[in-house]
Amino acid sequence: MSLLTLTDVHSYYGHIHALKGISMTVEPGEIVSLIGSNGAGKSTTLRTISGMMHPSRGQISFDGREISRMEPHTIVLAGLGHVPEGRGIFPKLTVRENLEMGAFTVKDPTLVRERMDYGCELFPRLRERLGQHGGTLSGGEQQMLAIARSLMMNPRLLMLDEPSMGLAPVLVELIFDIVKLLNDKGVTILLVEQNALMALSIAHRGYVLQNGEIVLSDTAANLRRNESVQKAYLGIN
Ligand code: ATP
Numbered sequence: 001m002s003l004l005t006l007t008d009v010h011s012y013y014g015h016i017h018a019l020k021g022i023s024m025t026v027e028p029g030e031i032v033s034l035i036g037s038n039g040a041g042k043s044t045t046l047r048t049i050s051g052m053m054h055p056s057r058g059q060i061s062f063d064g065r066e067i068s069r070m071e072p073h074t075i076v077l078a079g080l081g082h083v084p085e086g087r088g089i090f091p092k093l094t095v096r097e098n099l100e101m102g103a104f105t106v107k108d109p110t111l112v113r114e115r116m117d118y119g120c121e122l123f124p125r126l127r128e129r130l131g132q133h134g135g136t137l138s139g140g141e142q143q144m145l146a147i148a149r150s151l152m153m154n155p156r157l158l159m160l161d162e163p164s165m166g167l168a169p170v171l172v173e174l175i176f177d178i179v180k181l182l183n184d185k186g187v188t189i190l191l192v193e194q195n196a197l198m199a200l201s202i203a204h205r206g207y208v209l210q211n212g213e214i215v216l217s218d219t220a221a222n223l224r225r226n227e228s229v230q231k232a233y234l235g236i237n
Contacts, residue, residue, distance in 0.1 A: 001064060003028045003157055003188050004049070004080075009058035009068075011048045018044040019055070020212040026157065031179070031189040033199040033220065035233050036209035042192040043085050045209070046159045049190075050082035051075045063156070077105060081155030085162045085192075087146040091135025095126055098134050098145055102152030112152070119148030122178055140171035147178065158182065159190040164198060176202055196233040200224050208233070 002025040011019040019041050026032045034042045047053050049060055051072040060068040067075050076082075089098050099119060103112045120127035123144040129137065134145060143163055150158060160179065164172040172195065180202050183189050193199035200206055200220040208216040208229065216229070223229050 002026060003063060004190070005059070005061045006045075006049070007059045007061075009045075009048060009055045009060060011044055011053055011055050013044075013053075018212050019048060021058070022209075022212075022214060024207050024214060024217070026188060026190055028156075028188055029183070029186065030205060031183050031191060031203045033191045033193060033196075033203035033206040034209055035193060035196040035199060035206055035223075035229075037232070038194075040209040041212040042209055043161055044212075046082060046084070046161050046190070046192060049075075049159065050080065052082075052084075073104075076153055076155075079154075079156040081150035081153060081158045083146045083150045083158070083160045083163065085165070087142045089134040089137075089142055089145050089149065091133060093134055094131050095134060095137070095145055096130040098149055099126075099152055102149035104153075106152070115152045115154065116148075119151055122151075122181070123148055139166050140168070140174075143167065143171075143175060147175070151182075155187065157188045157190065159192075161192045162194060163191075164193060164195045172198065196229075197224075197235070200234075 004026040006022050006024050009019055009022040022045055034045060036042050048055050051070050055068050059066060062078060062080055099116050106112050125141055126144055126148055163175050176198055179189055191199055200223055203220040206220050206223045207214050
């Protein structure tokens with residue numbers, strides 16, 4: 001059984017028909033990448049899965065449960081984490097408080113500490129900055145915090161929206177290395193990226209979105225070799 005299945009999902013912003021019948025699957029253990037140009041509907045797909053918006057039509061099932069009418073906090077509790085575009089950290093709270101907020105339903109303080117330690121092991125930079133306000137972190141550090149915070153709920157599936165956005169190449173590599181490491185440790189990943197070359201270098205499979213529809217789906221290796229994908233998204237002519 002797939003971990004995540006979208007069947008004919010439609011979403012609107014007012015009259016704007018942003019998703020026009022998305023059907024896709026994510027299998028346990030996979031890294032699946034969504035690629036497409038600006039406005040194709042990638043972020044909207046993640047927002048619709050995480051309950052930030054509800055589809056007007058279609059089904060979304062996660063781990064065998066229908067989630068398309070659930071609220072975001074219930075979906076997080078079911079094991080589906082979302083690191084949104086722009087990171088969504090709390091700028092006025094410290095790094096430690098941001099991480100604690102990530103574990104909002106975990107009552108056991110030992111578990112909260114263990115998970116915080118794990119996040120700081122992945123990103124040692126965060127440990128040095130536990131008392132610093134989130135808003136004063138660099139862009140790369142904020143991305144690290146956003147990922148570490150989403151791990152506080154121990155998700156089975158983690159959705160990442162443009163984790164490389166605005167980061168220097170060395171930090172992009174670090175973030176992608178961590179995404180790969182998390183996947184090796186058993187976290188299934190759904191990755192939205194403008195940096196399609198990087199995304200397809202770590203993904204198992206990918207979907208190409210255009211105008212709210214999936215126009216292509218294949219293994220990452222085949223997508224990298226596909227001429228139209230190379231021209232449109234990989235900067236290869
Ligand atoms: P980008 O990489 O630029 O974020 P994307 O593929 O993630 O692109 P979406 O953000 O999902 O694209 O946008 C899909 C469509 O929905 C676009 O036409 C966009 O203009 C529209 N849209 C997105 N957010 C809103 C909003 N809050 N209100 C109205 N329309 C929106």
